[in-house]
Amino acid sequence: MKSLKTEEFGKIEEYILEYSGILLSRVPKLGVSERILKHMASLKVDSVDSYLDLLKNPGNLAIRDGLISLVTVNESYLFRNPSQFNFLANELLPKLGEKKRDLKKRIYCWSAGCSTGEELYSMAFIVNWFQEKNPGLSFSLLGSDINTRSLEKARLGKYRRRSVRASTRMILERFNFPYLRETPDGYEIEDEIREKVNFSFLNLRNLCVLKTFPKMDIIFCRNVLIYFEESFKVQLLTAFVELLLPGGHIFLGETESLPEKFKKLELVKCKGCYCYRKVEEQEPQKDAAEGKRSSKSAKIQENDRQVPEAGGSPRGRVEA
Numbered sequence: 264m265k266s267l268k269t270e271e272f273g274k275i276e277e278y279i280l281e282y283s284g285i286l287l288s289r290v291p292k293l294g295v296s297e298r299i300l301k302h303m304a305s306l307k308v309d310s311v312d313s314y315l316d317l318l319k320n321p322g323n324l325a326i327r328d329g330l331i332s333l334v335t336v337n338e339s340y341l342f343r344n345p346s347q348f349n350f351l352a353n354e355l356l357p358k359l360g361e362k363k364r365d366l367k368k369r370i371y372c373w374s375a376g377c378s379t380g381e382e383l384y385s386m387a388f389i390v391n392w393f394q395e396k397n398p399g400l401s402f403s404l405l406g407s408d409i410n411t412r413s414l415e416k417a418r419l420g421k422y423r424r425r426s427v428r429a430s431t432r433m434i435l436e437r438f439n440f441p442y443l444r445e446t447p448d449g450y451e452i453e454d455e456i457r458e459k460v461n462f463s464f465l466n467l468r469n470l471c472v473l474k475t476f477p478k479m480d481i482i483f484c485r486n487v488l489i490y491f492e493e494s495f496k497v498q499l500l501t502a503f504v505e506l507l508l509p510g511g512h513i514f515l516g517e518t519e520s521l522p523e524k525f526k527k528l529e530l531v532k533c534k535g536c537y538c539y540r541k542v543e544e545q546e547p548q549k550d551a552a553e554g555k556r557s558s559k560s561a562k563i564q565e566n567d568r569q570v571p572e573a574g575g576s577p578r579g580r581v582e583a
């Protein structure tokens with residue numbers, strides 16, 4: 264079968280990197296070149312240069328979406344890395360809930376690079392379960408991706424059997440969630456949950472768009488950073504940290520870690536997994552500077568040591 268010449272493939276690789284931050288070298292190569300040629304043929308363009316002209320035309324959204332759907336890896340399933348969801352249910356939400364209830368504030372959750380939606384629905388199952396026990400709390404659940412075809416599937420909430428793995432079953436049984444309906448073809452998410460989530464297009468490369476986002480408590484960006492080059496990873500994580508509210512958490516994929524010397528997030532070890540928490544700017548300690556310390560502030564410090572909270576916790580490794 265015909266495939267692109269190295270130089271032609273290189274030009275497309277460069278465009279994709281510029282547009283999306285995706286390094287094609289990190290994407291399984293098998294068939295990519297052939298699929299791009301097919302896409303070109305469907306548009307009736309016979310050279311890579313004309314194809315790139317089309318892709319770079321701001322009005323040609325569908326053409327860009329077509330190429331992106333050929334080069335993104337969409338692998339996802341419900342309750343991937345279940346330990347992170349156990350931590351969310353048993354530790355993080357109770358802690359956030361306590362804080363937010365008094366402030367009467369919403370808890371903001373975002374699945375960045377949500378693919379076909381399984382990650383956001385897993386969060387939504389946990390959130391709904393938690394909300395039933397804590398009716399005073401309200402949540403916002405947003406999923407975003409660059410791949411519009413994945414987003415269409417996400418909105419439908421209909422899945423094949425491969426979206427439910429053995430680890431998924433374990434967590435479904437443990438929590439006894441009634442939000443997944445078995446159908447002859449696979450599974451469907453119950454409307455009660457579908458109505459609570461929002462899916463939206465977002466190219467993470469457009470960092471300036473993030474400035475229009477609400478501040479977040481929880482960001483899941485799992486198995487997405489692996490496709491990006493190191494300098495973009497740093498920029499993106501920096502933008503995420505700016506978006507996070509005090510005490511906000513970020514969850515990465517099982518095989519992902521922070522770039523070297525990235526100091527804006529601290530590691531939180533959970534049972535069987537880990538995540539990261541925003542490092543708070545240390546407030547200058549007025550009393551300490553004056554050489555005085557009231558008995559009240561001494562007591563607060565003592566409590567901080569027992570229950571590490573953002574702002575009061577030491578930098579570096581934090582055990583939750």
Ligand SMILES: C[S@@+](CC[C@H](N)C(=O)[O-])C[C@H]1O[C@@H](n2cnc3c(N)ncnc32)[C@H](O)[C@@H]1O
Nearest residue numbers: 283335336339376378408409410466467485486
């Ligand atoms: C392997 S999937 C991860 C899905 C889910 N987070 C999980 O872990 O199950 C990677 C996702 O990242 C998305 N992605 C890649 N580059 C992106 C970008 N620049 N902006 C937004 N999403 C992107 C892809 O479209 C794909 O859906």
